[in-house]
Amino acid sequence: MASPEQPVLELHGVNKSFGAVHVLHDVDLAVYPGQVTALVGDNGAGKSTLIKCIAGIHAADSGQIRFNGSPVSIGSPRDAAQLGIEIVYQDLALADNLDVTQNMFLGREITSGPVLDEATMERKARETLTRLSVRTLSSVRQLVASLSGGQRQTVAIAKAVLWDSKVVILDEPTAALGVAQTRQVLDLVRRLAETGHGVILVSHNMNDVLEVADRIAVLYLGRIAAEVEAAEVTQNQVVELITSGRSGELGLAAHNGANL
Amino acid sequence: MAAETGTGPGAQPATEKREPGPDEILTARDLLGRGLNGIPVLIVLVVALSLATDSFLTLNNLDNLARQMSIYAIIAMGQLLVILTRGIDLSVGSVVGLSGVIAAITVFETSGGLPVVWAVVLALLVSAAVGAVNGLLVAVLKMPPFIVTLGFMGIARGLTLLLSGGRTVQPLPEEFSAIANGSILGITNLFWVTLVVLVVLSFALHRTVWGRYVYAVGSSPESARLAGVPVNAVQISVFTLSGLLAGVAGVLLASRLSNGVPTAGTSYELDAIAACVIGGASLFGARGTALGAFLGALIVGILNNGGTLLGIDPFYLQIAIGALILVAVAMDQLQAIRARNRPDPDPEQGPGADPPGAEAAAR
Numbered sequence: 001m002a003s004p005e006q007p008v009l010e011l012h013g014v015n016k017s018f019g020a021v022h023v024l025h026d027v028d029l030a031v032y033p034g035q036v037t038a039l040v041g042d043n044g045a046g047k048s049t050l051i052k053c054i055a056g057i058h059a060a061d062s063g064q065i066r067f068n069g070s071p072v073s074i075g076s077p078r079d080a081a082q083l084g085i086e087i088v089y090q091d092l093a094l095a096d097n098l099d100v101t102q103n104m105f106l107g108r109e110i111t112s113g114p115v116l117d118e119a120t121m122e123r124k125a126r127e128t129l130t131r132l133s134v135r136t137l138s139s140v141r142q143l144v145a146s147l148s149g150g151q152r153q154t155v156a157i158a159k160a161v162l163w164d165s166k167v168v169i170l171d172e173p174t175a176a177l178g179v180a181q182t183r184q185v186l187d188l189v190r191r192l193a194e195t196g197h198g199v200i201l202v203s204h205n206m207n208d209v210l211e212v213a214d215r216i217a218v219l220y221l222g223r224i225a226a227e228v229e230a231a232e233v234t235q236n237q238v239v240e241l242i243t244s245g246r247s248g249e250l251g252l253a254a255h256n257g258a259n260l
Numbered sequence: 261m262a263a264e265t266g267t268g269p270g271a272q273p274a275t276e277k278r279e280p281g282p283d284e285i286l287t288a289r290d291l292l293g294r295g296l297n298g299i300p301v302l303i304v305l306v307v308a309l310s311l312a313t314d315s316f317l318t319l320n321n322l323d324n325l326a327r328q329m330s331i332y333a334i335i336a337m338g339q340l341l342v343i344l345t346r347g348i349d350l351s352v353g354s355v356v357g358l359s360g361v362i363a364a365i366t367v368f369e370t371s372g373g374l375p376v377v378w379a380v381v382l383a384l385l386v387s388a389a390v391g392a393v394n395g396l397l398v399a400v401l402k403m404p405p406f407i408v409t410l411g412f413m414g415i416a417r418g419l420t421l422l423l424s425g426g427r428t429v430q431p432l433p434e435e436f437s438a439i440a441n442g443s444i445l446g447i448t449n450l451f452w453v454t455l456v457v458l459v460v461l462s463f464a465l466h467r468t469v470w471g472r473y474v475y476a477v478g479s480s481p482e483s484a485r486l487a488g489v490p491v492n493a494v495q496i497s498v499f500t501l502s503g504l505l506a507g508v509a510g511v512l513l514a515s516r517l518s519n520g521v522p523t524a525g526t527s528y529e530l531d532a533i534a535a536c537v538i539g540g541a542s543l544f545g546a547r548g549t550a551l552g553a554f555l556g557a558l559i560v561g562i563l564n565n566g567g568t569l570l571g572i573d574p575f576y577l578q579i580a581i582g583a584l585i586l587v588a589v590a591m592d593q594l595q596a597i598r599a600r601n602r603p604d605p606d607p608e609q610g611p612g613a614d615p616p617g618a619e620a621a622a623r
Contacts, residue, residue, distance in 0.1 A: 077486075077488070078488070081488075089486065092483075093480075093482070093483040093486040093487060094480070094483055095475070095476045095479035095480045095483050095484060095487075095546070096479050096480065096546075097475060097478065097479035097545075097546035097547060098472075098475060098476060098479055098546075102472060102476075106472070106476055106483075106484070106487040106488075106489065107484075107487035107488030107489050108487075108488065109469045109472060111468075111469060114468055115467050115468065116467055116468060116469060116472065
């Protein structure tokens with residue numbers, strides 16, 4: 001594993017406005033290989049905007065993004081994919097009428113000459129699932145429509161790591177899942193980190209976050225209120241950071257506190 | 261979808277050894293359902309007609325049947341491409357007329373001058389252009405396919421009537437009539453063209469990236485876009501091909517009749533949609549095969565042919581074909597409902613606790 005001192009992805013002073021609305025204020029964020037960085041915050045705090053800036057869907061207005069230490073510009077989802085940044089959307093973006101292998105390779109099919117190379121794609125799909133120790137799919141030729149919610153999430157995550165990706169962004173991966181399926185997906189998130197990926201986990205669920213995250217970054221009204229080691233905070237502290245931007249020593253300086 | 265890879269020895273369980281679960285058995289049934297729905301109906305029809313008439317299984321009648329069904333099958337296979345992407349192409353019937361009249365006028369005007377091949381090329385270019393404009397309006401302006409192609413249904417028919425002055429274009433030279441009325445190895449050229457279209461489209465749909473994208477766009481345009489599929493280009497391509505194939509059918513029809521008939525092809529778009537649906541295509545997209553559309557056209561052709569042989573009132577035949585469409589779609593829905601009530605395939609989950617999957621299966 002690479003030294004945890006060197007983040008795979010760094011954001012410095014990222015700003016983003018939509019018209020008059022200043023959504024992100026000087027956001028700094030570091031994502032380390034082999035670690036799960038949870039990104040938490042209330043609705044409207046800017047989580048979605050931030051990951052869309054990283055994924056190349058929005059362009060940041062100012063600020064710098066560094067990848068493996070060198071500055072990069074991410075202007076489109078394709079740029080992000082070329083760097084090795086993959087995003088798993090909340091609605092998963094899978095095609096129901098295609099099977100598992102077809103979905104994993106959609107948009108990046110392997111061909112031999114003009115013809116699809118089904119055998120190679122099937123083998124690679126199986127290898128990727130094995131690497132992630134996925135045991136919940138009986139066949140890589142099952143139609144995605146026939147899969148359960150947890151299995152669909154698994155396919156979407158496997159699709160993201162198929163291409164030697166370095167950073168995987170997961171947007172609310174357990175939002176629609178039952179208890180057992182949440183368990184499977186969280187295990188999978190841990191395994192992503194163990195296989196050396198830098199993982200960004202966007203989630204509302206504090207139990208999930210405290211269970212799998214190594215580090216927690218809290219967004220409060222578009223600012224990073226705190227970036228802390230998960231082991232050093234309690235659930236109450238994180239909730240306070242999310243709802244008020246500060247908790248004891250942690251967090252943003254109180255706006256009205258300066259006068260006291 | 262690629263039946264060969266779906267049921268072949270390559271489709272072993274991914275990461276563990278298990279008995280083939282209910283999902284694998286259902287996959288086989290799904291594959292039969294997708295595209296080959298029509299085969300049982302077809303077998304029943306052929307057996308029944310062979311027993312009921314002396315004339316059905318004669319070379320002469322089969323040749324007749326091939327001539328009758330080929331033009332419908334070609335249009336239906338073009339229509340299928342559009343239906344696979346969740347679209348519909350109502351303009352194909354009018355394009356059949358336009359293409360036929362353009363080819364007829366070109367050979368008529370230049371009789372003895374320009375070779376027939378130029379007439380055919382011109383007719384096909386115009387047909388493909390109509391399809392391409394349909395596709396552009398749908399893909400770029402995001403207009404509903406139903407409305408766009410309804411517009412071009414009127415525009416193409418009007419152009420056809422203007423060009424021909426509302427009159428049938430004739431007589432046409434022998435070389436032009438020979439296109440559709442000739443035969444190779446005792447099989448009519450019409451049927452050879454149909455077979456070529458069937459083979460090429462089946463290959464393209466199941467073995468090329470383009471085909472994969474057609475099904476992906478029909479399955480979920482938004483997911484396809486996020487995965488990097490050029491959705492607009494795919495939509496333009498299917499409408500262009502639908503127009504082109506309607507143009508091929510128009511040239512063949514004009515050649516077969518040795519006439520450029522301005523009203524030719526009227527309501528063929530509905531016959532083409534019917535053939536696709538009978539052949540297992542879903543108007544919700546991403547389900548159906550070129551073979552299915554071909555078989556659908558064949559079933560309708562055999563019904564009409566058999567009805568004539570048995571002396572059945574053609575009005576009854578219309579009712580029968582209408583009922584067949586309803587039965588085909590009802591079977592499809594029943595399958596979807598059965599799939600929804602199937603136990604959860606996730607081994608670590610109890611049956612039934614599966615909201616997203618069930619929603620998806622029901623579509």
